[in-house]
Amino acid sequence: MSIIEALKWRHSLKHFSPKKVDSSIIHNLIEATRLSASSYGLQPYKLLIVDDPTLLNQLSEQAFGQAQVKECSHLLILANKTHITNDLVDDYFEHHHQQTQTTEGSLAGYAEHIKTAIGSKTEEEKQTWAEQQAYIALGSLLAEAAMLSVDTCPMTGFDTAAFNHTLGLTDKDLNACVICAVGYREENMAAQNKVRLPVNEFATFL
Ligand SMILES: Cc1cc2nc3c(=O)[nH]c(=O)nc-3n(C[C@H](O)[C@H](O)[C@H](O)COP(=O)(O)O)c2cc1C
Incomplete structure (x- = not known):
């Protein structure tokens, strides 16, 4: 299936069948999310996976009762980091040196540039920046799932403070940014119409 066919096939499911998603597929989804692009490659977010029915029921209540959260096979939670400091940049370059065999310190100038750029943001701007990166990762996750x-069902209709409390995120300097219910549609489900802007309204060649 091409990515276009997959994106036409997918829609945000409101009700899931009881069929569970195999753990190997969940690992594919984790990998697609992990491999997503992010600003400077800093990945200022984590991915949390919940499949415990009791916890899903509790989270569904905190998502205004939306059925997807309790019916899905797995709930994937993209949580942005809330404490954006130079440590994030240092951690990135530690991984960079390990994974690309560059010598430590060889990218010190670039690291300083990133620290200055991020350090010049207000706390609010840092949060917005971190959340934006998490949304890009959501796109990779949705596309891989469709493939x-x-x-x-990507979702922001939930009580963020309640999720943070239930999942113990605040203590870990994390914030539930966007969630994604994952599972399967009922086999006999009718195809859903896609509503999108016509291409001539959406894209403009300048
Ligand atoms: C960031 C984001 C938040 C969303 N939140 C919800 C939600 O809380 N509940 C829901 O049922 N759908 C939610 N949706 C799904 C959208 O309504 C859906 O993507 C849109 O209507 C387009 O339809 P489609 O995804 O089925 O093609 C959300 C989608 C995105 C991208």
Whole structure:
């Protein structure tokens, strides 16, 4: 299936069948999310996976009762970091040196440039920046799920403070930014119409 066909096939599922998603597929989704692009490659977010029915029921209540959260096979939570400091940049370059065999310190000038750029943001701007990066990762997750014929429902309709409390995120300097229910549609489900701007309204060649 091409990515266009997959994106036409996917829609945000409101009700999931009881079928569970295999753990190997969940690992594919984790990998697609991990491999997503992010500003400077800093990945200022984490991915949390919940499949415990009791916890899903509790989170569904904190998502205004939305059924997707309790019916899905797995709930994937993109949580942005809330404490954006130079440590984030230092951690990145530690991984960079390990994974690319560059010598430590060889990118010190670039690291300083990133620290200055991020350090010049207000706390609010840092949060917005971190959340924006998490949304890009959500796109990779949705696309990979569609390619694997796995259904999803991306969601921001939930009580962030309640999620942070239930999942113990605040103590870890994390914030539930956007969630994605993952599972399967009922087999006999009718195809859903896609509503999108016509291409001539959407894209402009300048
Ligand atoms: C960031 C974001 C938040 C969303 N929040 C919800 C939500 O809380 N509940 C819901 O049922 N759908 C939610 N959606 C799904 C959108 O309504 C859906 O993507 C849109 O209507 C387009 O339809 P489609 O995804 O089925 O093609 C959300 C989508 C995005 C991208």
